[in-house]
Amino acid sequence: MYDIEKIYQATSVEDAIKHLVADPDSLIIAGGSDILIKIHEGKLAGCSLVSIYGLDELRGVTLQEDGRIKIGPLTSFSHITKDPIIQSYIPVLGDAVDEVGGPQVRNIGTIGGNISNGVTSADSASTLFALNAELEITGPNGSKIIPIKDYYLGPGRVDLKNGELLTAIYIQKDNYENYYGCYIKYAMRDAMDIATLGCSVSCKLNHDKTHLEDVRLAYGVAGPVPMRCPETEEAVKGMAISETLFDVFGKTALTEVRPRDSWRASKILRLQLAEELCKRALKEAIRRAGGEC
Amino acid sequence: MLMAKVQLHLFVNGEEHDLIIDDRSSLLDVLRNELHLNSVKKGCEVGECGACTVLINEETIDSCIYLAIWAQGKHIRTLEGLMDEEGNLSDIQQAFIDEAAVQCGFCTPGFIMAAIPILENDEAFTRDDIRKHLAGNLCRCTGYENIINAIEKTKNKRMHKQ
Numbered sequence: 001m002y003d004i005e006k007i008y009q010a011t012s013v014e015d016a017i018k019h020l021v022a023d024p025d026s027l028i029i030a031g032g033s034d035i036l037i038k039i040h041e042g043k044l045a046g047c048s049l050v051s052i053y054g055l056d057e058l059r060g061v062t063l064q065e066d067g068r069i070k071i072g073p074l075t076s077f078s079h080i081t082k083d084p085i086i087q088s089y090i091p092v093l094g095d096a097v098d099e100v101g102g103p104q105v106r107n108i109g110t111i112g113g114n115i116s117n118g119v120t121s122a123d124s125a126s127t128l129f130a131l132n133a134e135l136e137i138t139g140p141n142g143s144k145i146i147p148i149k150d151y152y153l154g155p156g157r158v159d160l161k162n163g164e165l166l167t168a169i170y171i172q173k174d175n176y177e178n179y180y181g182c183y184i185k186y187a188m189r190d191a192m193d194i195a196t197l198g199c200s201v202s203c204k205l206n207h208d209k210t211h212l213e214d215v216r217l218a219y220g221v222a223g224p225v226p227m228r229c230p231e232t233e234e235a236v237k238g239m240a241i242s243e244t245l246f247d248v249f250g251k252t253a254l255t256e257v258r259p260r261d262s263w264r265a266s267k268i269l270r271l272q273l274a275e276e277l278c279k280r281a282l283k284e285a286i287r288r289a290g291g292e293c
Numbered sequence: 294m295l296m297a298k299v300q301l302h303l304f305v306n307g308e309e310h311d312l313i314i315d316d317r318s319s320l321l322d323v324l325r326n327e328l329h330l331n332s333v334k335k336g337c338e339v340g341e342c343g344a345c346t347v348l349i350n351e352e353t354i355d356s357c358i359y360l361a362i363w364a365q366g367k368h369i370r371t372l373e374g375l376m377d378e379e380g381n382l383s384d385i386q387q388a389f390i391d392e393a394a395v396q397c398g399f400c401t402p403g404f405i406m407a408a409i410p411i412l413e414n415d416e417a418f419t420r421d422d423i424r425k426h427l428a429g430n431l432c433r434c435t436g437y438e439n440i441i442n443a444i445e446k447t448k449n450k451r452m453h454k455q
Contacts, residue, residue: 032360036360
């Protein structure tokens, strides 16, 4: 039996908002794979929950008329990986969430829960940063759309005010069309493990596929929250695909990341990983884009 | 702590059930304590060991980190549902015996349930694919090779029958 004060099952987004406003101390539970574990460990013992798990309106992936890809925050990791729209347009996101936990956890865990925990190691987060994802937040005063980088306020904290919930994740067409990505998770095991470092690269090549027209680099566990490396991106834009490109990419990334020592790995190891993984991810992304390196 | 009794209507191994449960229960507790399906093992209780694996609408989940109230109207399958009406073992259960894929046996029902989506999928699975699908199940006796052998052989037999 879970040590829960009370649990309310929301019947719609409006209903969830109403209950979150009425009970400001209550927590939103989506797939539960993090919250229920914390309750079990005693960390959230006695909490009140508002379950949004039953809200099918927040599930699924759709291609909007304007070319935006809309991802329902309650879509499970396995459904994202298997989704034909994800496979056609942003396969890197399907690959990234396929690295989460094991199959049972990927069947229950949701992408919205993954980013709303605010943890830096979330496998979906760095790739969503690299795709310039936008988040729709709905609250008592209606909806607003914010860039994903503004969602993260600090470790374990996201910008959800009382009564607000994440209701959609959007990827603009400009951000995925002709872009090819690669996510590399470095962890001690191949499954059921949290990333020591995660690195996601998304890139676009020029017409003859010899130069890097645009690139976006994002990390998880390289700082307190998932992060982009804007200086690194600027440093290599327009460069010819060459060893110099990869050297500049890796070296500049090192100046931007801010990893720390933790029981999982030392700062020195994480720095080494940050330099190496971004090069490997960029090489693979270039290969996927049809370039040679 | 407030307790709320709620009604739960669900299908387990094809049978319809109407239960009154405490809304704080995990699905694991309801399956074991209310429906006495003791194949569903209580292991780590934090979704790491996979011993409590059941299928919900044909997808594997750890029933320890699934609220029973979420199972409203859903179809659940446990190991008990694999046997035929006379209680004969299914091919995959027999294969676990034949391949000596059972040591202490505690992880076995979870492993077998995790294998069901592999066996019921029309596509071929490499040994590596099978490993990946079993990554959410732990065997503390570390008898993994025989478990993979049992699943691979059953999969091959089913593929050839088609």
